[in-house]
Amino acid sequence: MDTRKQQLEKVIPGFGFYATGIAIDEVGRRVFVSNMQGQLMTLNADTLEITHTQEIEADQLLNLVYDPQGNRLLGVDQGIDRDKPRNNYLGQTYTRRSSGHQLFALDADSGKVLAKVDTDQVPIGLLLDAQQQRIYVTNRNGVRVENGAGTVTVFDARSLQRINTLALPPHPNSLALDEANHGLFVTVKNDGAANKAGTLESVVRISE
Template identity: 35%
Template sequence: MPSRWTLAMLALGCTLAAPLQAQRLCAPDTPPLQNQVGPGVYELAYSPSQQAVYAAVAGGFKDDAPPSSVVRLDAATLQEQSRLLLPYRAFGLALDDEKGRLYVGHSLQGRISVVDTARNRRLHTVQLSRPRPDGKRYEHDLRGLILDKANSQLFVPGLSAGDSVLFVLDSDTLVLKKTIPNLGMYPTGLALDEAGQRLFVSTMAGEIAVVDVRTLRVLGRWTLTGVHQPVNLAYHQGRLYVADQGLESITPWQQRLLPKRDWSGSRQQVLMLDPDNGQVLAAQAARGHPLALAVDAAAGLLYVTERSDGRVAAYTLDGLRPVAAGLTGKLANSLALDAAHSRVYVSVKNPGKSEQPTGESVALPCFEPWTAVAQNGK
């Protein structure tokens, strides 16, 4: 007799066959392929030329914590190929595979390191943020990084409650070209429209700023009604995708910083916007506090980490219909995509806090059809 998983696969029919065949489909209860890389794993980057996955490993936050590093893993097996130790905690990554450069964000030290991927060595470190007068922290923490290859620019948001900025670094000379002020309250999400020469930046004020990447000016700003925590963005062919995290613990902080705004009714959702005016074209309720986004154009899918549920969900790009999900076992954090093979890599963090740093992982999850996921109550 066919299993419930097999029947669910057959029930999907031809409409979803092409996207799902591109994924790593496994029988029920098959664990994800994963490798423990160390404490504090954050962002990932995939290298087509090296067939490898890079992981930023912060190490830990105490004086006696393990050192920070960038780890390179084999894309097919996730076996460790190399490890480059770094003097500062690594969080964000942006890869220029053609030029063999990996940009590493050191959020707490306000710096960017540049790594030569061919020789696996650190070339240079650029200081972007200045120390505060008390000497304890820097004026701006750094969040993610995004590379504008056409204009040889690296964009790096500098986070603050009231005076956030956008650092613009010349990715060839490593010279700071400009610091764009007044970006808003804690800019976290970044998405690049290469054809339209626009950068979208989302903030924890429920806003999205639109930046002209040629003139380096803010073209406009939208306040998204009913969207409170647009933590991450993705862009594809005239559509802007948004992960609205809906994390209850953030709402009191937002109320304190912007008391005139109505922060009630925060929700967990994924949205599709018109990038010309911010109009919501589609919205899909999500679970597990959605966090990271990745577009698989060939499969027509948007991948979303539903962090606290420990899974990666796949939605259709055209209407955000859920079609599949892969379990990670623990907290699903950041994503990287091998578009040629439709492999989805995810950094997996441990829940809770521990006095001793514990190892966290990079995983290549198995995907099940959404009907099977719903039936299993995952």
């Protein structure tokens, strides 16, 4: 999209089953896109052409973050059972490569796994705080459940070691960082019970 003119600029095909994660390397002029069939695509940010499609060891990288300091891609592997729709799309049986519910660090050039660690169940969003060297991951601990149990898992960005787990209402989703005031904001969506009760969805502020 051309954000100045608010017009469609180009439609890019070729992303396979459920293109989901996207991240940009602004200096290297690369765009990375992940899908739900264990693939990572690299695009030229200027020509918008796919330059590489790599098979990776994570089945479902839902969201991506590019770390320029380490030339890494950080992504959450969601772990939801999508076998039937994926097999129907591919026209063959897909063999799973990962156990899901994990945080991955991949080499941005090769797609090779540098490190991986368990999150809580059903990770959704992630955020890299490069200044504090922390990675925050939102987890839903269930899909379309009546009573959700959300968490934010906190990891050391260098080692991917888990530092903390914060309990939140269901279902934590997106993250935003206020670096100046050291605050982390998390959007929280409703579970089934909250939807039935007509509860408003919310935003949580966490002090770093």
